[in-house]
Amino acid sequence: MAWDFETDPEFQEKLDWATEFVRDVVEPLDLLYPHLQYHPLSDELRPIVDPMKQAVRDQDLWAAHLGPELGGKGYGQLKLALLNEILGVSMWAPIVFGTQAPDTGNAEIIAHYGTPEQKEKYLQPLLNGECFSCYSMTEPQGGSDPKQFTTRAHKDGDEWVINGWKFFSSNARTSDFLIVMAVTNPDVSVYKGTSMFLVPTNTPGVDFERQIGLAGETEEQSMHGLIHYNECRVPADAMLGGEGQGFAVAQTRLGGGRVHHAMRTVAVAKKALDLFCERVLSRTTQGGLLAEKQFMQGDIADSYAELMQFRLLVLYTAWEIDKTQDYAQTRKNIAAIKALTPKVVHDAVWRSMHAHGALGVSNEMPFGQMWWSGPIMAAVDGPTEVHKITVAREVLKGYEAAPGLWPTAHIPAQKELAREKIAAWIEHTVGNQ
Numbered sequence: 108m109a110w111d112f113e114t115d116p117e118f119q120e121k122l123d124w125a126t127e128f129v130r131d132v133v134e135p136l137d138l139l140y141p142h143l144q145y146h147p148l149s150d151e152l153r154p155i156v157d158p159m160k161q162a163v164r165d166q167d168l169w170a171a172h173l174g175p176e177l178g179g180k181g182y183g184q185l186k187l188a189l190l191n192e193i194l195g196v197s198m199w200a201p202i203v204f205g206t207q208a209p210d211t212g213n214a215e216i217i218a219h220y221g222t223p224e225q226k227e228k229y230l231q232p233l234l235n236g237e238c239f240s241c242y243s244m245t246e247p248q249g250g251s252d253p254k255q256f257t258t259r260a261h262k263d264g265d266e267w268v269i270n271g272w273k274f275f276s277s278n279a280r281t282s283d284f285l286i287v288m289a290v291t292n293p294d295v296s297v298y299k300g301t302s303m304f305l306v307p308t309n310t311p312g313v314d315f316e317r318q319i320g321l322a323g324e325t326e327e328q329s330m331h332g333l334i335h336y337n338e339c340r341v342p343a344d345a346m347l348g349g350e351g352q353g354f355a356v357a358q359t360r361l362g363g364g365r366v367h368h369a370m371r372t373v374a375v376a377k378k379a380l381d382l383f384c385e386r387v388l389s390r391t392t393q394g395g396l397l398a399e400k401q402f403m404q405g406d407i408a409d410s411y412a413e414l415m416q417f418r419l420l421v422l423y424t425a426w427e428i429d430k431t432q433d434y435a436q437t438r439k440n441i442a443a444i445k446a447l448t449p450k451v452v453h454d455a456v457w458r459s460m461h462a463h464g465a466l467g468v469s470n471e472m473p474f475g476q477m478w479w480s481g482p483i484m485a486a487v488d489g490p491t492e493v494h495k496i497t498v499a500r501e502v503l504k505g506y507e508a509a510p511g512l513w514p515t516a517h518i519p520a521q522k523e524l525a526r527e528k529i530a531a532w533i534e535h536t537v538g539n540q
């Protein structure tokens with residue numbers, strides 16, 4: 108009987124250390140240095156953050172998403188999920204632990220498809236936490252549907268020339284390099300006609316039109332680049348993977364990224380429930396504690412049950428990836444948790460925020476930012492609808508049409524069949540009476 112819901116004691120010790128470390132040491136960075144986590148460390152921050160990263164390394168928890176060949180410990184996705192449940196409460200924690208998106212996914216595809224030279228130039232500094240990267244795929248006119256992409260790269264001698272527009276390229280302005288997806292052969296299907304390029308951000312022709320911010324962010328805080336690739340020339344060896352492999356590279360990257368978003372969202376939904384419970388036990392109104400009001404009890408029960416359902420599916424999916432070592436085989440559950448993510452966090456935060464009344468919607472509580480991760484999770488790495496379509500397609504693969512006119516559960520036909528199935532038993536019983 109191999110079903111087991113317990114964590115190895117040694118890894119549990121590491122999780123306990125991480126819980127305390129994030130709460131006592133890393134979360135203060137969120138309050139004192141918000142919005143700076145994706146900027147190169149300033150002279151003020153380096154002496155603070157570098158020792159924190161070292162403390163994480165000393166615990167063998169640095170870059171926990173990586174296998175040993177890349178300097179990680181090869182914990183696998185299940186242990187990573189348990190760790191991300193802790194890191195997801197803090198904006199700075201993924202940086203301090205070396206597991207921040209989009210660098211995790213970018214490192215993964217360079218490790219998978221990069222040449223030795225590309226790995227030395229781009230992967231090693233990324234793994235050392237010395238630089239930032241950007242994934243530049245989505246286009247303003249076509250979203251993330253590669254069939255709509257118009258950014259082109261054509262060969263000119265021994266260079267590729269990239270032309271087109273990309274949008275929502277996160278962290279482009281502070282990145283050292285961009286991974287750009289472009290059409291290299293418009294005459295074949297997009298699944299075979301796109302390629303990926305590694306482009307240093309300071310390459311001439313990487314023109315920032317503007318930085319797009321999320322709602323409420325100032326211009327200074329805005330991090331999502333609208334980029335015009337304008338006659339941007341890169342050498343032939345800037346291609347990541349083979350010519351025409353762009354779509355396959357993108358798929359490799361997005362599978363892991365989606366699971367990691369879901370893992371971190373468990374942390375946000377859990378924090379919302381914790382704050383909710385504290386509030387209802389602290390606040391008295393209309394003759395009693397909020398905790399005694401049935402509306403509140405119903406909401407607590409819903410938040411708890413939804414969190415547990417979601418968490419178990421996330422952990423199961425992580426376990427499934429470890430077992431199969433193949434994102435393609437686990438795409439049904441990856442898509443299912445990605446589709447659930449925005450709703451779970453939205454509902455959990457909404458209930459908790461609402462139970463805090465005016466304080467809940469104020470800038471003196473963290474709910475606004477937590478709640479906003481719902482709509483963000485619904486768009487980032489592909490909209491919810493697209494993931495639901497994937498789930499449905501994968502589920503339907505296990506079924507086939509009813510063989511005749513009636514559904515197989517049609518009771519008259521079932522009765523007929525039931526008689527046939529146990530005819531011998533009926534005859535035996537009747538014969539013996």
Ligand SMILES: Cc1cc2nc3c(=O)[nH]c(=O)nc-3n(C[C@H](O)[C@H](O)[C@H](O)COP(=O)(O)OP(=O)(O)OC[C@H]3O[C@@H](n4cnc5c(N)ncnc54)[C@H](O)[C@@H]3O)c2cc1C
Nearest residue numbers: 242243244245250251275276277483486487488489490492
């Ligand atoms: C915070 C954030 C960070 C991001 N970072 C990056 C990044 O670093 N690099 C990058 O390349 N991209 C990034 N993106 C872009 C992200 O991948 C896209 O937003 C996403 O893929 C959807 O594209 P779109 O926004 O153009 O929406 P559209 O494709 O225009 O979709 C709009 C809406 O249409 C509906 N819809 C879409 N497709 C279907 C369908 N098949 N069936 C039914 N309804 C559908 C959905 O309701 C969807 O929300 C980021 C986005 C966000 C919000």
